[in-house]
Amino acid sequence: MKGKPLMSSIYEKYQLKQVINTSGRMTALGVSTPRQEVIDAVGYGLDHYFDIKDLVNKTGAYIANLLNVEAAVVVSCASAGIAQSVAATIVKDNANLLVNLHSAAVNEPREIVLPRGHNVNFGAPVDTMVALGGGKVIEAGYANECSAEQLEACITRQTAAILYIKSHHCVQKSILSVEQAAAVARKHQLPLIVDAAAEEDLLCYYQMGADLVIYSGAKAIEGPTSGLVIGKKQLVEWVKLQSGGIGRAMKVGKEGILGLTQAIESYLTQEKTSGAQMVERMTPFINSLNTLNGVSAKTVWDSAGRDIARTEIAFDEAAIGMSTLDIVQALKTGDIAIYFRGYKANEGKIEVDVRSVDQQQLTTVFNCIKKLLEQQA
Ligand SMILES: *Cc1c(COP(=O)(O)O)cnc(C)c1O
Numbered sequence: 001m002k003g004k005p006l007m008s009s010i011y012e013k014y015q016l017k018q019v020i021n022t023s024g025r026m027t028a029l030g031v032s033t034p035r036q037e038v039i040d041a042v043g044y045g046l047d048h049y050f051d052i053k054d055l056v057n058k059t060g061a062y063i064a065n066l067l068n069v070e071a072a073v074v075v076s077c078a079s080a081g082i083a084q085s086v087a088a089t090i091v092k093d094n095a096n097l098l099v100n101l102h103s104a105a106v107n108e109p110r111e112i113v114l115p116r117g118h119n120v121n122f123g124a125p126v127d128t129m130v131a132l133g134g135g136k137v138i139e140a141g142y143a144n145e146c147s148a149e150q151l152e153a154c155i156t157r158q159t160a161a162i163l164y165i166k167s168h169h170c171v172q173k174s175i176l177s178v179e180q181a182a183a184v185a186r187k188h189q190l191p192l193i194v195d196a197a198a199e200e201d202l203l204c205y206y207q208m209g210a211d212l213v214i215y216s217g218a219k220a221i222e223g224p225t226s227g228l229v230i231g232k233k234q235l236v237e238w239v240k241l242q243s244g245g246i247g248r249a250m251k252v253g254k255e256g257i258l259g260l261t262q263a264i265e266s267y268l269t270q271e272k273t274s275g276a277q278m279v280e281r282m283t284p285f286i287n288s289l290n291t292l293n294g295v296s297a298k299t300v301w302d303s304a305g306r307d308i309a310r311t312e313i314a315f316d317e318a319a320i321g322m323s324t325l326d327i328v329q330a331l332k333t334g335d336i337a338i339y340f341r342g343y344k345a346n347e348g349k350i351e352v353d354v355r356s357v358d359q360q361q362l363t364t365v366f367n368c369i370k371k372l373l374e375q376q377a
Pocket of ligand 1: 226
């Protein structure tokens with residue numbers, strides 16, 4: 001496999017834990033492994049000089065054309081995208097405020113209205129990113145409820161933008177839709193910012209009426225560490241201006257810009273691995289697991305309805321003499337650290353997502369489970 005010999009020497013050189021990631025896209029494990037053409041684009045970027053403004057503008061226009069949106073810009077990550085989008089709606093093209101965002105008197109509107117159920121911790125808190133961008137979060141509605149009327153009730157002359165977080169981290173029930181939030185924004189002539197960091201659809205939120213939409217580069221798109229902001233031309237221009245303000249502390253390099261641009265193109269044009277293909281890859285693994293005492297494995301489908309198949313492994317804790325939580329812990333702390341999807345570990349079940357593992361790693365996962373259970377017997 002690509003780069004594996006070098007990688008194993010890096011693990012040795014720094015005495016790093018070898019990690020097998022069967023849990024999906026996790027920032028704590030390094031998110032994703034981009035395909036070769038993305039790695040090549042990153043390499044090309046590192047090896048050449050550019051007029052950076054030209055690079056930012058031309059790649060932005062290229063991405064905007066691919067996605068059929070007015071404008072786009074590559075940023076360093078989605079969190080930086082939130083902070084700079086918020087700052088853009090507050091600062092606009094005010095040259096003084098650009099460089100005095102946090103020290104200037106609060107004359108310009110700075111309030112960012114957000115459904116309370118969207119004020120989540122995605123690994124860091126949403127409101128920390130808003131504060132970084134000079135904004136002040138105003139929570140609309142309740143933890144489990146926010147209607148268009150409740151959102152609208154929080155809008156004052158101090159409102160700079162509406163923020164909507166599209167994520168499995170958020171409360172889903174009884175919260176207004178992106179379209180409804182867009183209608184409220186339109187009515188009050190405010191920009192709607194949608195954080196869609198981990199979402200797979202690069203088109204729909206813009207089409208639903210969002211003025212700025214933010215994606216994480218390494219999650220669904222499988223790019224390098226980076227982020228994407230797409231949206232209305234004027235607003236994206238203001239986001240770009242932030243590189244002379246708070247954006248400098250979250251600078252994206254030429255390699256990130258070229259890598260993400262390639263990753264977006266690949267993501268849009270290359271065929272995705274289908275659920276059926278995942279099932280095919282998993283079948284020998286499932287069959288082997290089912291030969292182990294106290295273990296039963298089967299295919300399960302993504303609960304959010306995406307075309308993703310995973311292996312569900314159920315442990316008969318009494319027969320094995322070990323709780324599932326202890327099994328998960330033991331496999332995480334072995335010589336090779338294996339991370340599972342552990343959402344249902346308290347029910348005696350774990351899941352394996354095969355998208356981030358190769359065939360050899362799948363065999364290693366099986367061997368580690370087998371060895372652990374043999375030690376226990
Ligand atoms: C992952 C995530 C982020 C942050 O993305 P980064 O690119 O890691 O900064 C922000 N919002 C949501 C909803 C996320 O899932």
